């Protein structure tokens with residue numbers, strides 16, 4: 355069976371790290387006998403916008419919906435297209451229309467990467483943030499009244515549905531269950547947000563009945579952010595609503611050093627639609643064109659994609675490969691953000707060679 359992968363490099367360094375992501379992907383596919391069919395798309399980029407006046411063709415949904423996964427670089431070129439247009443016109447369309455209700459981000463301190471937290475070494479930080487990606491605080495329910503007067507009022511309602519919350523909790527419990535520590539932490543704020551958050555806590559308990567092996571704790575979001583910094587070793591899988599998850603999924607990877615290595619997955623666990631795999635970073639206009647972007651965020655995203663497609667060994671081989679290259683610490687190979695003077699391509703090639711074995 356062949357996996358159809360839609361490849362979308364996007365903008366800026368997206369176009370530079372994508373070839374290295376593909377190099378790793380193809381090396382792993384070759385080694386593990388996985389049949390991939392790659393389809394390349396130039397839309398969802400600001401170059402496409404310059405030519406067509408929109409980020410996506412009208413039939414993008416039809417073009418992509420049959421793919422098994424979407425492998426994405428980064429979008430954004432604020433010099434020519436405002437960020438809200440490029441982001442809402444591309445990535446956010448994919449997330450919504452393909453019901454990618456889980457945003458998954460590993461937070462793992464890698465060998466050879468310096469954590470901004472003092473005295474932390476590889477092994478100390480190794481957890482996942484599972485963010486609800488479709489509802490919650492990011493709703494379109496609300497409005498403005500009496501604009502420009504003393505009575506001006508704005509309201510934006512949090513929307514949590516049992517369907518929406520239970521399905522992301524189920525995903526988080528399953529992930530915790532599959533890991534050695536089997537530990538789940540829930541982000542709450544039931545002391546202050548006294549309607550939705552106590553209800554969220556109830557749903558966490560109700561779902562937990564099905565996962566007796568998983569131990570569960572919860573923290574209010576304020577102390578939880580402090581604990582990410584003070585005690586990152588406490589965490590295994592952390593589940594959170596859309597807003598809390600947004601914050602935690604930037605803070606978590608930040609605790610593990612450079613943004614250049616962090617991957618993310620936007621997952622439709624039902625498999626009705628393709629899931630999307632992309633580095634956490636953006637198009638980095640400040641270093642675009644220099645050939646020095648770290649490709650590991652893209653490479654790691656390829657590993658997550660293979661795991662999602664049912665090839666955990668191939669995914670692990672990619673992770674092992676970049677960890678080994680980082681641990682080796684060859685400055686001619688590593689990019690500047692991890693202390694070297696190598697290029698995107700040199701680092702990508704070194705990783706692909708390792709994967710090939």
Ligand code: NAI
Nearest residue numbers: 428429430431432437614635636637638640641647648691
């Ligand atoms: P950014 O992530 O592009 O860059 C932030 C900083 O990190 C920059 O100094 C950059 O040089 C550095 N950096 C990022 N990736 C790196 C890598 N692989 N290797 C080495 N250094 C790296 O975020 P910024 O500057 O806020 O946004 C730039 C553009 O990217 C904007 O248009 C923004 O909307 C877009 N963006 C897109 C995202 C996506 O496609 N998912 C996510 C974040 C931003």
Ligand code: MG
Nearest residue numbers: 600601603604
């Ligand atoms: Mg964010």
